[in-house]
Amino acid sequence: MPINLNHNLHQFQLKNGLRVMLKEIHTAPVTSTWIWYGIGSRNELPGKTGLSHWVEHMQFKGTRKYTGEDIDNLVSRVGGYANAFTSSDWTTYFETMPSAHLHATLELEADRMVNSLFDPEEVETERTVILSEREGSENYPEFRLDEAVQLHSFQSHPYRNEVLGSKEDLIGITRDDLYQHYRNYYQPANAILCIAGDISPHTVLEEVENLFGGIQSVPMNRSIPTPEKTLNQGDLVEMEGPGEAHYLEIAWRCPAASDPDFFAYTIIESLLSGPSSLNMFGSGSINNRTSRFYQALVEEDYAASVFGDLSANIDPGVYKVFATIQPDGNPGAALKIIDEQIHQITSSELSIREIERAIKQARALFAYSSENITNQGFWMGYASSFADYQWVAEYLTRLSSVTPRQVLKTAQKYLREDQRVVGVYRASNTQEGS
Amino acid sequence: MNNSMPDSSTILRETWNNGTTLLAYPNLTSPAVYFTGYMQPGSIADPDEMHGLASFTTDMLMTGTKHLNFQQLHDKIESIGASLSLSTGHLSTTFFGQCLREDLETIWSLLVEVIQEPAFTEKQFKRVRNQILTSIAIQNQDTAEMASQAFNSALYGSHPYAHPEIGYAQTVSGIRLEQLESFHANHYGPNGLVMAVCGGIEPEVAREIFSRTLGTWQNNTQSPPETLPPFTPPVSSIRSHVALEGKNQSDLIIGVPAPKTVSRDYQVCSIGNSILGQYGMMGRIGKVVREKAGLAYEVSSHLGAGIGPTAWTIVAGVNPDNLEKAIALLKQELVRFCSEPVTEQELQDVKTQAMGRLPLSLETNAGIASILVSIERYGYSLDHLHQLPSIIESITAEEILASARRYWDLEKLVIASAGKAL
Numbered sequence: 127m128p129i130n131l132n133h134n135l136h137q138f139q140l141k142n143g144l145r146v147m148l149k150e151i152h153t154a155p156v157t158s159t160w161i162w163y164g165i166g167s168r169n170e171l172p173g174k175t176g177l178s179h180w181v182e183h184m185q186f187k188g189t190r191k192y193t194g195e196d197i198d199n200l201v202s203r204v205g206g207y208a209n210a211f212t213s214s215d216w217t218t219y220f221e222t223m224p225s226a227h228l229h230a231t232l233e234l235e236a237d238r239m240v241n242s243l244f245d246p247e248e249v250e251t252e253r254t255v256i257l258s259e260r261e262g263s264e265n266y267p268e269f270r271l272d273e274a275v276q277l278h279s280f281q282s283h284p285y286r287n288e289v290l291g292s293k294e295d296l297i298g299i300t301r302d303d304l305y306q307h308y309r310n311y312y313q314p315a316n317a318i319l320c321i322a323g324d325i326s327p328h329t330v331l332e333e334v335e336n337l338f339g340g341i342q343s344v345p346m347n348r349s350i351p352t353p354e355k356t357l358n359q360g361d362l363v364e365m366e367g368p369g370e371a372h373y374l375e376i377a378w379r380c381p382a383a384s385d386p387d388f389f390a391y392t393i394i395e396s397l398l399s400g401p402s403s404l405n406m407f408g409s410g411s412i413n414n415r416t417s418r419f420y421q422a423l424v425e426e427d428y429a430a431s432v433f434g435d436l437s438a439n440i441d442p443g444v445y446k447v448f449a450t451i452q453p454d455g456n457p458g459a460a461l462k463i464i465d466e467q468i469h470q471i472t473s474s475e476l477s478i479r480e481i482e483r484a485i486k487q488a489r490a491l492f493a494y495s496s497e498n499i500t501n502q503g504f505w506m507g508y509a510s511s512f513a514d515y516q517w518v519a520e521y522l523t524r525l526s527s528v529t530p531r532q533v534l535k536t537a538q539k540y541l542r543e544d545q546r547v548v549g550v551y552r553a554s555n556t557q558e559g560s
Numbered sequence: 561m562n563n564s565m566p567d568s569s570t571i572l573r574e575t576w577n578n579g580t581t582l583l584a585y586p587n588l589t590s591p592a593v594y595f596t597g598y599m600q601p602g603s604i605a606d607p608d609e610m611h612g613l614a615s616f617t618t619d620m621l622m623t624g625t626k627h628l629n630f631q632q633l634h635d636k637i638e639s640i641g642a643s644l645s646l647s648t649g650h651l652s653t654t655f656f657g658q659c660l661r662e663d664l665e666t667i668w669s670l671l672v673e674v675i676q677e678p679a680f681t682e683k684q685f686k687r688v689r690n691q692i693l694t695s696i697a698i699q700n701q702d703t704a705e706m707a708s709q710a711f712n713s714a715l716y717g718s719h720p721y722a723h724p725e726i727g728y729a730q731t732v733s734g735i736r737l738e739q740l741e742s743f744h745a746n747h748y749g750p751n752g753l754v755m756a757v758c759g760g761i762e763p764e765v766a767r768e769i770f771s772r773t774l775g776t777w778q779n780n781t782q783s784p785p786e787t788l789p790p791f792t793p794p795v796s797s798i799r800s801h802v803a804l805e806g807k808n809q810s811d812l813i814i815g816v817p818a819p820k821t822v823s824r825d826y827q828v829c830s831i832g833n834s835i836l837g838q839y840g841m842m843g844r845i846g847k848v849v850r851e852k853a854g855l856a857y858e859v860s861s862h863l864g865a866g867i868g869p870t871a872w873t874i875v876a877g878v879n880p881d882n883l884e885k886a887i888a889l890l891k892q893e894l895v896r897f898c899s900e901p902v903t904e905q906e907l908q909d910v911k912t913q914a915m916g917r918l919p920l921s922l923e924t925n926a927g928i929a930s931i932l933v934s935i936e937r938y939g940y941s942l943d944h945l946h947q948l949p950s951i952i953e954s955i956t957a958e959e960i961l962a963s964a965r966r967y968w969d970l971e972k973l974v975i976a977s978a979g980k981a982l
Binding site for chain 1: 587589590591592594630631634635637638639640641642643645658659660686687690691693694695697698700701702703804805806807808809839840841850851852853854855856857858877878879909912913914915916917918919920922923924925979
């Protein structure tokens with residue numbers, strides 16, 4: 127049964143520029159409301175990394191109308207759940223609620239689009255919370271290695287920075303920095319409101335007009351980075367620290383999500399490191415034990431595990447592969463095996479069967495997610511934040527049109543030894559094999 | 561998904577002569593099917609010198625069968641976009657999987673094959689052992705994991721729950737292939753297996769497929785279920801810390817034994833727990849430790865559920881310099897929790913939250929299948945979801961206070977942490 131993501135989709139734009147996407151799904155008395163802002167670490171300037179993420183935290187601290195506790199209660203009292211995420215390209219807030227309470231979430235989102243207080247005391251408390259969030263991540267060698275590899279993967283583009291921000295910047299950022307960032311980027315013309323679930327579109331649109339229509343958009347001062355299509359030549363990042371297992375990470379440039387090459391790259395990822403799910407809420411995944419990297423590395427004892435991550439971004443990003451190497455293993459030997467696999471995929475065309483397999487896997491992952499209303503809300507804004515909704519609606523069709531020749535050309539274009547960053551974390555508590 | 565709650569009129573429940581049970585609930589709008597369940601072997605069957613045996617055996621199941629090698633087995637699963645996993649807990653081994661509805665028979669046939677006819681080859685034995693040892697090595701550097709192990713060791717003492725299911729490097733290194741084969745032959749069998757399935761398949765069709773697959777499994781050498789030894793709670797407070805170098809954050813667990821899962825006390829404590837460390841931004845302790853003091857990004861409380869003994873815990877990740885301060889703040893909140901009733905507003909808030917969350921928990925096939933498994937595991941009625949609202953509504957602030965005092969004995973706290981040396 128084909129999955130038609132355009133079914134019951136309604137799109138509008140208010141005069142102030144707010145884009146509205148509504149999707150009727152009447153399978154459960156639930157709605158999921160998402161508001162997406164076109165701001166992430168991609169638009170941050172040196173010395174101010176982490177601003178977007180910190181602003182996201184402050185959006186739960188209150189406005190004149192709602193205290194932080196009110197915001198909690200509004201969602202929790204009715205059994206809903208809410209959260210927010212900041213990425214390199216976007217910041218998003220969502221509430222999944224019993225559908226009778228949709229109006230309350232719209233009121234909240236309209237209010238905190240412009241009226242958040244950024245109380246100085248709350249800013250200071252949140253500084254230590256965010257530093258704590260960062261310290262929790264720093265406990266893991268994988269995080270520290272990934273942060274270093276990411277930094278080497280771009281010369282000046284902000285994709286090089288950790289979304290959480292650097293520790294120095296987090297210590298130096300002021301309340302005014304945060305408030306200016308908020309007032310600049312949080313406005314209707316820079317937002318997409320997406321609602322999926324048990325709704326009547328025309329009634330909801332009226333509510334949206336009433337609540338958001340009066341908010342003015344003002345000219346935005348946006349920092350737009352220059353895309354970096356290539357990587358530094360063969361960069362190597364070496365780290366050493368406590369631990370008993372070693373880690374290997376390799377990053378290759380990948381195209382922007384809107385680039386036609388991206389779909390061929392998706393097939394490459396599926397084949398090399400296993401299929402990625404586009405979901406945010408764990409509605410299914412597929413293992414990668416038949417992927418080429420798993421077979422060559424794990425089955426042959428060069429690594430204990432391996433996985434990949436192809437990011438869908440506005441600008442060219444990175445495709446990363448992570449391998450965990452046994453305490454007596456050798457990251458260098460694992461890298462050689464990866465090189466062999468890259469050589470194979472850049473030397474000969476795939477079979478049609480391999481492409482068909484990747485498509486069937488993608489179809490299954492879509493089927494798993496389509497039952498989840500929260501995911502449906504997510505997809506609308508997610509795809510629109512780096513391309514448009516048709517990117518996700520036509521995802522399977524576009525994958526199906528990829529040819530073995532395109533896959534080969536794409537692999538040859540991007541998976542180059544002189545266009546990658548290799549990161550190695552060597553654990554100091556082990557005896558590495560020769 | 562239809563808008564009504566699964567109940568005795570819509571859930572198919574059937575048992576087979578071989579001791580297996582199927583629960584099925586339809587969601588015919590979904591093109592996919594999710595299933596999950598459990599069967600008998602758990603790590604409590606591990607002999608003392610072989611902690612990790614049950615878990616190691618389970619890990620071997622997915623490495624190939626007598627008819628399919630590793631590559632062939634996983635190709636069959638992954639090429640149709642399906643998933644199938646097994647993992648061992650203390651009391652049972654759980655399994656779960658997902659597939660498009662047309663592939664359910666294929667996946668259940670594979671499940672039968674991997675649990676009935678695993679290959680246990682020497683090559684895979686060595687590889688899986690290395691993977692387990694690597695996982696243990698990584699866990700040994702993980703502050704959250706080491707705090708959890710220290711907590712379990714202190715709380716459970718000589719009870720088998722004191723040990724991690726995965727085992728220890730020393731015990732796993734000593735396990736031989738023939739011991740895995742023997743464990744499999746003696747412990748894996750149909751008796752006690754429960755399967756719950758939800759998705760785009762009629763329950764009657766699921767029943768037919770189950771009859772042809774798991775319903776036919778026989779193992780005459782399957783041992784009876786292990787009996788859980790009695791659990792003796794600590795008689796005084798215990799403080800333990802695992803020092804790990806190079807860590808910027810310490811993980812902390814404070815806890816006590818929890819009430820039995822199937823009891824009025826459990827329902828009462830569950831509402832109390834939500835007020836303590838779940839509701840909104842992690843309840844009362846979230847307000848004090850995160851919102852006011854800014855000491856932690858993560859702090860929350862958890863009420864364990866299970867057939868055996870479980871714990872009621874508070875967990876937090878804090879800067880090492882703030883560890884003692886966080887412990888003091890959390891103890892203060894526990895004193896308050898045990899000395900005055902929760903407010904009517906707090907009680908009302910968490911009750912309406914619990915009621916409102918019910919339809920949301922039925923949003924996905926996985927959510928429903930998980931509820932079906934709980935109904936079977938804890939012996940609830942198939943109409944449990946209809947009964948829950950009146951149970952929740954009847955809970956009072958006085959009952960929560962009495963339960964808090966009964967379980968949070970502040971003279972017998974187990975406090976475990978891991979991170980920078982104290």
